[in-house]
Amino acid sequence: MTNTPIRSPLSASAVAGLKKRYRSESLYRRLGLGAICASLGFLAFLLASILQQGGGAFFKTEIRFDITAEAQMDAEGDAFILLRTTLRNSLQGANTRAARRQAYALAGADAEEQLQAILNGTQSTGATPGDPMPFSIWLSASDEVDFAVKSGLVNLMETDAQNIGQTRLTTTQLNWLAKLESDGEIRTPFNLGFLTNGDSRDAERAGLGGAIMGSLFTLMLCFVTSFFVGVMAAVYLEEFAPKNLFTAFLEVNINNLASVPSIIFGLLGLAIFLNMFGMPRSSSLVGGMVLALMTLPTVIIASRVSLQSVPPSIREAALALGATRIQAVFHHVVPLALPGMLTGAILGMARALGETAPLLMIGMVAFIADPPSSVLDPAAALPVQVFLWSDSPERAFAEKTSGAILVLILFLILMNGAAIMLRKKFEKKW
Amino acid sequence: MSLKLVALSLALAAPNAASYAADKQIRVVGSSTVYPFSTVVAERFGRTTKYRTPIVESTGTGGGFKLFCAGTGTDTPSVSNASRAIKSSEVKLCAKNGVATIIEVKVGYDGIVMANARQSAQFALSTRDIFLALADKIPGPDGTLVKNTNRTWKDVNRALPNAKIEVLGPPPTSGTRDAFVELAMEAGCKSFADIKALKKTNKKKYKQICHSIREDSAFIEAGENDNLIVQRLRANPDALGIFGFSFLDQNSDTVKAATINGVAATFSNISDGSYPISRPLFFYAKAEHVGKMPGLSEFVTEFISDKASGEEGYLSERGLIPMSASERQDLNGKVRLALSK
Amino acid sequence: MPNHHIVQAFDAELETLDALIAQMGFMAQKQQEKALNCFLAHDKEAAKKVRDDDEKLDACERHINAHATQIFARRQPVAADLRTVVASFKIAGDLERIGDHAKNMAKRTKRVGDIPILAEVSGSLRKISRLVETMISDVIKAFTSRDAGLALAVLDQDEAVDLLHKCLISDLLSHMKTDTASIAAGTEILFAVKNIERIGDHATNIAEQVYYIVTGRQADEGDGAA
């Protein structure tokens, strides 16, 4: 407020009315700001909770063990024996049968493979293969150990950790872990395998590699199919089709299709691609085509809007120079509409990326351990992986599920970002 | 334009795809209850043999048989998991499509538990209690059927705690729900002589009484996801949840199971059949695919091997209740015989 | 044709122009009338007043020119409006000339004096002057009412003026031949008659302008011209 005495030429009631208007204006502004803050808050909460739950999925717990030459000699090249011997020897008090089983349970499902790789000489330790020589190695820990280490339960062993129901590990196991941790033999490095491995029922081994590949193949196919078919359909409808009852009918149907539940497209794909054409079940080929069917109306609608936004003056300019309709459309209108079309297609892709329901129908919701190497291979997809993992009894998959959601969100952000970039970069002023 | 070429070649490749793809990879469909076990075996099998990892799809028992019985082509599933024995109608459907010989393999048992949060009171239920608590209609004081108005467990049975009846269970589409209704509800239902008599005279009415679950807030359908039920139990100490034994096994640190008819839901009790709510799990293999599908008989063998479904097998770690040694031996012989034909 | 412009200020400006011209016409006609009266009555005082009043007429012309120029600058008139504005310059010029001739005649008052010859022609002089005064007032009426017929009628009257003028001149000449003493005064009268005749010509000019304003054609083009 200013102190300079400016005399208002307005009457007292007009001044009061003005004040009221200012008040309501600032109220609306505050309401708007409040709405933004609220939605940002929800988003932040969602992201934070997923991050908090899933952040751990990107790290894995590893325990360092010293492999003695003696143990290697005894194992005679069998990693299974070597692992058990090592565990038995490294952990104090693992001499009863029950205690030994508890010791074995600390190692992860892939620890044996890690050792085998070294024994076979496919991975280097500095020593020549087959030559018994003591070395130390970081072996992956089991999912229960992973959970306990990440939630900091290892140090709780003095208090009654087990009774408060936080971990399924026994006090003996917790004691071992506490010792190992105090000796610096436990670390949690970045888990690259989470992004490269295929699916597995062992949480410490399970990764998104297959799902990412599957999603990429599926989306690539979906994009190629829906974009070309969609753009051509949009160009025809917008530029060449006569405006009659039939095209109006088509338009209504396309708009309807855009809001048809996605599972219907799955049923359609099942009936057409699998049963009629006999395409391979669970493959990204069929997944891509089904998602393309689903995305097609969106792409057509976005492309038409984009074509409509090209000013008619550009068409007229070309036609007035003696260009044919085809020339006018493909030399001028389509190139100008392309960024908008691409944006629409990418947004459609982003929706397709998050779809599970239609894939259920065509068998992509399945346990598929081997990452696909072509569009014809059986493949899973990212949202499917989330769905499958969330339904797994093993608790360690809860973390994996959130991790997979994070990766999915990252992909969505990348795609939507690309759409915005495209729009900004090619934004035209007429 | 190179993209156009890609599209074109893809379009051309599609019709030929069927012959190339499904390329000798074993496909497993069926029950979501067997799915966790089937996938573990599949993964091991893929890892330890030269064959590709079988694809395991969770379609539900009925859906699995539909796919399984669709024909004998290599693009049809070779194995269908089931949380119940195959029905005669399904056998007929299979036969109609040329699937004449089906190898039935029992893999073990699954117990269904009613559990609550670890810090809550321990429940000791009878099947009769379960029926009285969850049925839509129950016999009234004068013996006629009345709408179930029991609000607390104490209303059902004086010995039970004075807690609100609040049970989280699977929806009607689920196999677990079917099993629960058949094994727990019907057993409790039959404990009333009048109703049991009805089974002979009016089977339809009998089924309607025994199989209907009340639709008020006492029973909450919590979806197919058993993890969700476990989570909700942790948050709500009053509630009980219905789910498979494997989830209890994996979450034994947070939830505990009620005893049913005095029997605790433990590994051994389910295994020896004394726990009342347990059912056998199966898978069915297509004999026509043996020899045609590389690795099929090896996969079946792996599944029934001691290492997998034996007493100390890795499936037991996942919550599968193994069969008794003698039962296993019988089955092993039968399956090997069928495979060698 | 509708009479009103969409822009009302334009109408007002054109009306002002019309009013100014009508007023100037009235003033010019009065000057002519007064000039003749003082000439015949050799009223030197009145003659001086006529001479002084001519300055007002000049101012009026300047005012009209300025106003018309403004209309050009601001309204870019076309068609009838254009013709009106263009013609008003000329009409104002002609009216100013009429004023000059009246002043000229008034100047001669002191040189003529009370002479017999004047008495003899004063009747004819009054007659021709009356005729010219009517022409002026008619043409202004034709202008304000946009009456092409009246304008043509004014044009026709010019011949009557010319005829009277010729008769007057020959009368005067024959007087001067017989009475050589009257030559000096007669010459003055001769010039006055010429003045009146010239005023008639200017009225004719104005009539032509009025005809052009109304029809878009020159009066001598005839009706069929495009």
Add this chain to the structure above:
Amino acid sequence: MVNPMNLQSHSPMPTGITGFPIAAGASTEVAQNIRITAKDVSVSYGDLRALKSIDLDIAENRVTALIGPSGCGKSTFLRCINRMNDLIPSCQVSGEIKLSGHDIYGPEVDVEVLRRHVGMVFQKPNPFPKTIYDNVAYGPRIHGLAGSKGELDAIVEKSLKRAGLFDEVKDRLDRLGTSLSGGQQQRLCIARAIAIEPEVILMDEPCSALDPIATAKIEELIDELKQRYTIVIVTHSMQQAARVSDYTAYFHLGELVERGDTNRIFTSPQHAKTEAYISGRIG
């Protein structure tokens, strides 16, 4: 009267006031070649009759302005001359329009060829969002007018020069056409139109989006262009019609009310409707 067969002869153009070539009863007629003849042209959009039986001749190497209130049909008539109305499905054209003696609605006429001979400049400058060079070169490219890159360069340079734009843009032919100022854009559009060497240039309110300076440049350009081309211009600005055109035709509610020498139309129009319109009276 003019002999329509004699269209190709170029007689030196007399200057000064001339009568409209075939105006009924015109007396002071100077022989003038007619490039376009419209006879009994009617246009309807569905049930709406936009033009009613128009007879109008357009003189070669002259600027003919079409004026009239909005919706009077002047743009519709303009768009009949290069058949841009074909694009509107409901548009029906009847009657006959001849360009150099050939019926442009004849069955053997390709509209693309027609439009190569009848160029058009639009109300809003609408350069393609491409480079200045490509804007001008587009027409010659699609019509195959240049055999080599060098020829094409020459055409582009010549067209830009004729449009009076070359000196302003010669150092930045690779810049976007849309980056120019409004007036430059419109001159670029004119350069684009004349790059295919049309006989007639149609201009649909070419200055309505421009400031007075840019407008003056375009008007100056029109004056130069009429040496080579026959120009038909639709304009809302009476002053512009008066400034640039040799002949003016006044349309009112789909009818051709009056046509004639621009000098005459703006000093003494024959028709009361014309007078009312051009002098800004309520009509």
